[in-house]
Amino acid sequence: MAVLTSRFADGLAVGPDLVAAAEAAVRQALSGLSGPPDLICFFICGEDPEAVAQAGLRVTRMAPGAEVIGCSATGVIGDGRGVELTSSVSAWAASLGEGRATTFALETLRMEDRFVIIGLPDRAPDDKVAILLADPYSFPTDAFVEHSSDVLGDLPIVGGLANGMRGQGSVRLFAGGEMYSEGAIGVMLSGPVNVSAVVSQGCRPIGPTMVVTRSEDNLLLELAGQPALARLEDIVSGLDEADRELVASGLQIGVAMDEYAESHERGDFLIRGILGIDPEREAVAVGDVLDIGQSVRFQVRDATAADEDLYALLDAHVADRGHSDGALLFSCNGRGTAMFGSSDHDALALHDALGPVGMAGFFAAGEVGPVGGHNHVHAFSAAILVFSSTPDNGTTPKPG
Numbered sequence: 001m002a003v004l005t006s007r008f009a010d011g012l013a014v015g016p017d018l019v020a021a022a023e024a025a026v027r028q029a030l031s032g033l034s035g036p037p038d039l040i041c042f043f044i045c046g047e048d049p050e051a052v053a054q055a056g057l058r059v060t061r062m063a064p065g066a067e068v069i070g071c072s073a074t075g076v077i078g079d080g081r082g083v084e085l086t087s088s089v090s091a092w093a094a095s096l097g098e099g100r101a102t103t104f105a106l107e108t109l110r111m112e113d114r115f116v117i118i119g120l121p122d123r124a125p126d127d128k129v130a131i132l133l134a135d136p137y138s139f140p141t142d143a144f145v146e147h148s149s150d151v152l153g154d155l156p157i158v159g160g161l162a163n164g165m166r167g168q169g170s171v172r173l174f175a176g177g178e179m180y181s182e183g184a185i186g187v188m189l190s191g192p193v194n195v196s197a198v199v200s201q202g203c204r205p206i207g208p209t210m211v212v213t214r215s216e217d218n219l220l221l222e223l224a225g226q227p228a229l230a231r232l233e234d235i236v237s238g239l240d241e242a243d244r245e246l247v248a249s250g251l252q253i254g255v256a257m258d259e260y261a262e263s264h265e266r267g268d269f270l271i272r273g274i275l276g277i278d279p280e281r282e283a284v285a286v287g288d289v290l291d292i293g294q295s296v297r298f299q300v301r302d303a304t305a306a307d308e309d310l311y312a313l314l315d316a317h318v319a320d321r322g323h324s325d326g327a328l329l330f331s332c333n334g335r336g337t338a339m340f341g342s343s344d345h346d347a348l349a350l351h352d353a354l355g356p357v358g359m360a361g362f363f364a365a366g367e368v369g370p371v372g373g374h375n376h377v378h379a380f381s382a383a384i385l386v387f388s389s390t391p392d393n394g395t396t397p398k399p400g
Contacts, residue, residue: 008326008358012078082343160364202306257372329361
């Protein structure tokens with residue numbers, strides 16, 4: 001049943017008739033609100049893109065006074081649980097009080113030798129956060145998010161990359177009563193809306209923090225004055241068998257967000273993947289371009305580390321921010337059953353830490369959220385936008 005709160009509520013419906021499921025999920029969410037909705041977010045998992053489109057367009061007409069955004073996905077989250085690879089719809093409804101929600105749709109235009117993103121709403125001094133849902137096949141999400149500060153300043157962006165059960169061409173996005181099959185959509189939240197972002201990257205450091213002393217594009221050539229591959233081999237040789245297996249299944253690297261910190265532990269890094277090695281050059285290929293002087297530390301990811309990281313961040317958020325009564329959760333589609341053996345893990349973690357808040361979301365093909373004060377696209381993460389019932393102080397939210 002829907003979670004009853006003063007301002008936020010969610011709903012979930014599972015079944016082959018997506019239009020009926022959409023209607024049930026939205027009604028469930030609306031029934032949990034104590035006032036009229038100002039914003040509805042919904043997420044649809046379905047095999048047929050046309051059926052997804054029909055269900056999404058039905059949602060856009062169910063609350064004429066509210067702003068509505070949504071997207072297709074390979075799994076949805078709502079009613080305290082997750083549902084993967086099954087026809088289902090989750091919905092989330094919010095009463096924002098004096099806060100404002102402004103939906104937008106983004107498209108990419110080719111201008112001579114560069115691409116230009118159009119469709120962003122004009123910035124207002126009291127903008128708090130932008131929620132972004134993007135098609136990973138047609139929209140340059142990484143470049144847009146990494147350079148968002150050029151246009152949006154320090155505005156946090158939280159969201160996820162949509163997907164469809166049939167992959168490329170099956171993504172459906174919804175905003176402003178319209179359906180889009182490419183680009184990106186979202187909503188800007190402004191005014192006295194108390195929100196904060198929590199991004200759990202779910203990794204555990206191995207080995208020491210090292211300074212990049214030589215690099216070339218995305219190749220790490222030297223770490224702390226020695227060949228990067230030799231440094232990595234030394235670290236791996238000192239691990240136990242279980243950690244060596246984790247290295248073999250998916251090694252990562254963390255880029256320190258604060259170069260001047262006395263130490264760099266879990267949560268102090270922006271996580272990027274290791275793409276491979278170049279034995280001839282004794283180099284390590286990284287899924288980013290690293291500069292000389294940056295501090296890095298190799299990382300491994302497993303269910304235990306991801307679980308500990310998420311709970312630690314949520315507990316710290318509660319200690320810092322106090323009571324919450326709503327949340328949107330964008331969880332990687334590599335988490336859920338694939339990582340934890342259950343679709344419900346991240347939803348249950350939020351329930352344990354935040355209580356029975358109105359919470360919904362989806363399993364994303366990439367997650368968007370701020371780390372170290374800058375917006376980034378992540379993988380295997382949980383990006384969470386938490387809404388607090390405490391009075392807003394009029395400032396831009398910091399990452400949780």
